[in-house]
Amino acid sequence: MMRLLVLASQYRVLIILGLTLVVSALVVPGYLAPSTLGLGLDRAATIGLIAIGLTLLLIAGQIDLSGGAVFALAGIVSVILQREIGILPAALVGILVGAVAGAINGALVVGLKVNSLVLTLATMLIFRSLAHWVTNSQPVTGTDIMLSLALAKIYLEIFTIRSALFIVLIVLLHVWLTRTIPGRNVFAVGSNPAAAKESGIASDRIVFLGFVFAGTLAGLAGVLQSLVTNTGSPVFGSELTVAVIAAVVVGGTRLEGGRGSALGTLGGVLTIGSLTIAMEFQSIPAYVQQVVSGLILILLVVLDRAVTTKGRAPGTRPALVRDKPITQGGNV
Amino acid sequence: MTDAAMEISGVNRNDRFTRGSRLVDLLSKAGLVLAILAVILYGSFASPAFFTAGNMLNVLTSMSIVGIVVVGMTFVLVVGGLADLSVPATIACGAILSLGLQPLIGPVPAFVLAVALAGLIGLLNGVLVGYVGINPIIATLGVGTIGLGIVQAAVGGVIVYGSNTASAEFAKGRLLGIPVVVLIFLAVALIGHFALSRSFWGRWTLATGGNYSAAEASAVPVKAVKAGAFVITALASGISGGLLGLTLQSARPLIGSGYEFSAITAVVVGGVSIIGGFGSVPRAIAGLVFVQLLTNVMVLQGVRTPIQGFVLGTLIVGAVGMDAALRKRGVA
Numbered sequence: 322m323m324r325l326l327v328l329a330s331q332y333r334v335l336i337i338l339g340l341t342l343v344v345s346a347l348v349v350p351g352y353l354a355p356s357t358l359g360l361g362l363d364r365a366a367t368i369g370l371i372a373i374g375l376t377l378l379l380i381a382g383q384i385d386l387s388g389g390a391v392f393a394l395a396g397i398v399s400v401i402l403q404r405e406i407g408i409l410p411a412a413l414v415g416i417l418v419g420a421v422a423g424a425i426n427g428a429l430v431v432g433l434k435v436n437s438l439v440l441t442l443a444t445m446l447i448f449r450s451l452a453h454w455v456t457n458s459q460p461v462t463g464t465d466i467m468l469s470l471a472l473a474k475i476y477l478e479i480f481t482i483r484s485a486l487f488i489v490l491i492v493l494l495h496v497w498l499t500r501t502i503p504g505r506n507v508f509a510v511g512s513n514p515a516a517a518k519e520s521g522i523a524s525d526r527i528v529f530l531g532f533v534f535a536g537t538l539a540g541l542a543g544v545l546q547s548l549v550t551n552t553g554s555p556v557f558g559s560e561l562t563v564a565v566i567a568a569v570v571v572g573g574t575r576l577e578g579g580r581g582s583a584l585g586t587l588g589g590v591l592t593i594g595s596l597t598i599a600m601e602f603q604s605i606p607a608y609v610q611q612v613v614s615g616l617i618l619i620l621l622v623v624l625d626r627a628v629t630t631k632g633r634a635p636g637t638r639p640a641l642v643r644d645k646p647i648t649q650g651g652n653v
Numbered sequence: 654m655t656d657a658a659m660e661i662s663g664v665n666r667n668d669r670f671t672r673g674s675r676l677v678d679l680l681s682k683a684g685l686v687l688a689i690l691a692v693i694l695y696g697s698f699a700s701p702a703f704f705t706a707g708n709m710l711n712v713l714t715s716m717s718i719v720g721i722v723v724v725g726m727t728f729v730l731v732v733g734g735l736a737d738l739s740v741p742a743t744i745a746c747g748a749i750l751s752l753g754l755q756p757l758i759g760p761v762p763a764f765v766l767a768v769a770l771a772g773l774i775g776l777l778n779g780v781l782v783g784y785v786g787i788n789p790i791i792a793t794l795g796v797g798t799i800g801l802g803i804v805q806a807a808v809g810g811v812i813v814y815g816s817n818t819a820s821a822e823f824a825k826g827r828l829l830g831i832p833v834v835v836l837i838f839l840a841v842a843l844i845g846h847f848a849l850s851r852s853f854w855g856r857w858t859l860a861t862g863g864n865y866s867a868a869e870a871s872a873v874p875v876k877a878v879k880a881g882a883f884v885i886t887a888l889a890s891g892i893s894g895g896l897l898g899l900t901l902q903s904a905r906p907l908i909g910s911g912y913e914f915s916a917i918t919a920v921v922v923g924g925v926s927i928i929g930g931f932g933s934v935p936r937a938i939a940g941l942v943f944v945q946l947l948t949n950v951m952v953l954q955g956v957r958t959p960i961q962g963f964v965l966g967t968l969i970v971g972a973v974g975m976d977a978a979l980r981k982r983g984v985a
Contacts, residue, residue: 386790433974438735438790439917439927443969446914450962458959563798566791576788608810608906612802619795622787 334572334588341592345599352599359479365594366487369587370542371561372568373491374423374535376586379569380498381531382511382578383437385426388539388565389558390448395419395540396547396557397452400463408465412544419540420533422448427532431525452555460554469551483545488587490538495583507531512579560611567618568593576622593617685924685939689946696950703953710832716945717838718893718900719915720938724845725889726916727937728882731849733862733929734782735789736917737886739774739797744909746804747771747894752904753813760820764899768891774800775887779880793883805906815902824899834896841889846934858882862929918965919944921972926980944968 329336346352371388378385399415406414426444430437463469472482480488498504507527509517514524547553572589574581593614600610696703722740729737750767751760758766774796781792815821826833849855860868861878869875890909898904923940925932944965951961 384790429970429974433970433977435973435977436735436927438788439921439973440970442736442790442914442917443966443973445966446962446969447966450959450966453959454957454963563794566794570791576791606806606810608802608805610802612799612806615795615798615802619781619787619792619799622791622795623781623785626785626787 334585334592337571338588338592338595341595341599345595349599349602352602355478356475357598357602358595359475359481359484361594361598362479362484362591363473363475363481364597365590366481366484367542367546368561368564368568368593369484369487369491369590370545371535371539371565372572372586372590373487373494373583374538375565375569376572376574376581376583377494377498377507378437378531378535379574379576380511380578380581381507381528382514383430383528383531384441384576385423385532385535385539386438386441386562387422387426387445387448388535389561390445390452391419391422391536391539392543392546392558392561393553393555394422394448394452394543396543397456397461397553397555399544400461400547400551400553401455403464408463408468408548412548415544415547416537416540419543420537422540423533423536424529426536427529430532431529449555449559456553456555458555460552463547463551463553466551469549472545472549483549486545487590491583491587491590495587498583503527508579510578560607563611563618564593564597564614567614567621570618570621570625573625575625685922685936685943689939689943692943692946692950696946696953699950700953703950708949708953712945712949713835714832716941717832717834718897719912719919719945720838720941721841721889721893721896722886722912722916723919723937723941724841724934725886726920727845727925727932727934728849728858728885729789730920730925730927731862731929731932732858732879732882733865734879734882735927736913737778737793737883738790738913739778739793739800740886740890740913740916741907741909741911742797742800742804743771743774743887743890744894744897744912745801745904745906746774747891748898748901748904748908749804749808749813749894749906751895752815752898752902753808755815755817755820760817764820764895767895768888771891771894772884772888775884775890776880778883778887782883783876783878783880789883801906808906810906812903812905813898815899820899821902824896834900837892837896841892842934842938845885845889849934854878854881859930862926862931864930914965915944918969918972921969921976924972924976927973927976928980940972 342353349357351357371392375385375388395415395418398418399412402411402414405411422444426437426441429435429440429444433440475481476485498507506517506522509520509522510524510527514528518524543558546557568589569581569586570576570589571592572582572585572587574585596613596617597610600613693704702708722744726737726740729735747767750770751764754763754766757763777796778789778793781787781796782789824833828836847855849858857868857873857875857878858881860871860873861875865875868878890912893912894904894909897908901908919941920932920937921927921940922944923932923936923938925937925940947964948961951964
């Protein structure tokens with residue numbers, strides 16, 4: 322029984338994805354047509370690109386809640402600059418904005434030695450304000466509608482440029498995480514930064530670069546979204562946070578660092594994507610969709626708690642809960 | 654270790670603690686009072702409308718609604734619960750229910766029931782964080798999404814209007830020249846202050862946030878205390894939402910958005926430790942006064958909302974950084 326449970330938890334991403342697809346196919350007519358799946362994949366790519374960055378960060382024991390705001394900001398910059406410097410340079414600058422935002426997060430977390438949850442909550446507010454600031458809270462439009470059509474075009478009956486890019490990137494991340502030494506080091510940093518430091522791993526640098534990576538990908542997702550819709554809006558991405566975290570968590574990456582996989586995230590993203598499309602095809606209102614993604618998130622985190630081994634050796638407490646100082650006195 | 658040795662090391666440690674926290678005390682208390690005075694001084698010079706009875710009363714009234722949430726949020730931070738992101742949903746729940754139930758069961762029972770149902774969100778948060786051990790940010794983000802979705806579904810995503818003029822007049826009215834909302838805020842703040850600083854529950858809260866394992870070893874019911882902090886915040890948010898609904902006589906599902914940030918900003922700027930174990934209600938309210946006065950000056954000066962958000966975000970980053978820096982000082 323226990324072995325079965327462990328096995329189920331190991332392959333739970335596949336099980337959940339399979340169940341989602343089966344139920345969706347039963348409920349939604351024509352769900353398994355390539356064009357529907359392609360649409361779902363394209364939708365999932367937005368969540369997925371941000372999730373790629375978050376997977377790496379979570380494995381390193383950190384979190385970035387500002388992804389949705391960076392997504393909006395990068396998209397806006399890439400649209401506004403189109404008139405001045407052309408579409409491609411503008412897109413590159415947009416991605417750069419994402420990288421810079423990530424670098425700010427990383428520098429503050431590493432430099433101030435503060436909890437990344439709270440810090441990125443604050444920078445989320447800052448980046449979102451900047452997005453409202455530069456656009457005067459109005460959506461902005463780009464110059465070339467034809468480009469949007471090209472980007473939204475479906476190749477091989479299922480892939481758009483965006484979804485193909487997402488899949489290539491996540492496979493690359495998988496290879497990097499599992500086959501290279503720097504990749505392995507990320508896991509070491511996430512499960513025990515002090516021990517990682519002792520063994521000569523530059524924990525701070527890995528955490529910093531992790532934030533830059535996450536910011537860059539959120540920026541890339543935002544730029545692509547803006548190009549596809551030919552619009553940049555300061556409210557873009559505000560509902561993404563829960564979906565992205567849910568996707569990564571469905572994929573088995575632990576919120577406490579040190580454990581996770583890119584392929585798991587791929588499964589998680591596909592699950593969330595197929596679920597979203599199924600609900601949209603049934604024209605279920607947005608707030609019910611919110612309830613569903615929130616429920617999935619909570620349910621999976623609780624299940625994760627229940628299934629995975631309970632005791633951890635002292636001193637290996639995960640980064641997101643570890644920040645407790647040793648020095649809190651009782652004399653307050 | 655012998656008793657004598659323990660005593661000596663205990664004395665030394667205590668000495669370090671008091672030295673550390675005296676510095677923390679001095680800097681955060683005096684610093685905040687000076688900052689408040691500076692804002693008042695600047696505001697009086699910059700705008701003739703600032704230091705008038707009417708404007709101050711406005712600040713006080715708008716401060717009261719978020720202030721009630723601040724009192725609850727103080728418990729969450731002190732107990733080491735990072736932050737409660739379900740506040741907007743809880744406020745919306747309180748506002749919509751207290752107006753929506755009026756025609757059915759009368760204004761006072763409606764208000765009480767609304768606050769109780771809002772407390773239910775807190776109970777869910779509390780169980781997930783305190784007993785299941787889920788990261789508070791993830792739990793409250795998920796529960797908040799679910800709660801808001803349910804509330805939106807319940808009212809069909811539209812606005813609810815008040816139907817009882819007497820309750821509206823009471824909420825907008827004054828007692829002895831002071832707005833009722835302000836009086837309720839003061840009452841909540843006083844209860845919160847005494848509960849945190851004088852009662853056994855408050856001592857448990859501080860102990861749990863300061864050193865979870867030590868508190869657990871000293872037979873403090875740590876799980877219940879941690880869960881309780883989220884219930885307290887939810888009840889406070891419910892009261893706040895109910896009052897907001899009664900004052901505006903209308904409630905929409907997004908009525909509470911942004912309140913979580915205002916509350917967190919106030920508590921953090923007030924010098925309550927983000928890591929837990931240290932803080933008080935007066936500190937948090939001092940932080941609130943500072944932030945509210947600053948916002949008021951910005952509004953009077955015609956500073957646009959996005960820039961205000963930018964300033965608030967920067968304030969959180971600064972305050973969190975200072976918290977970390979001072980904590981390090983306390984250790985050295």
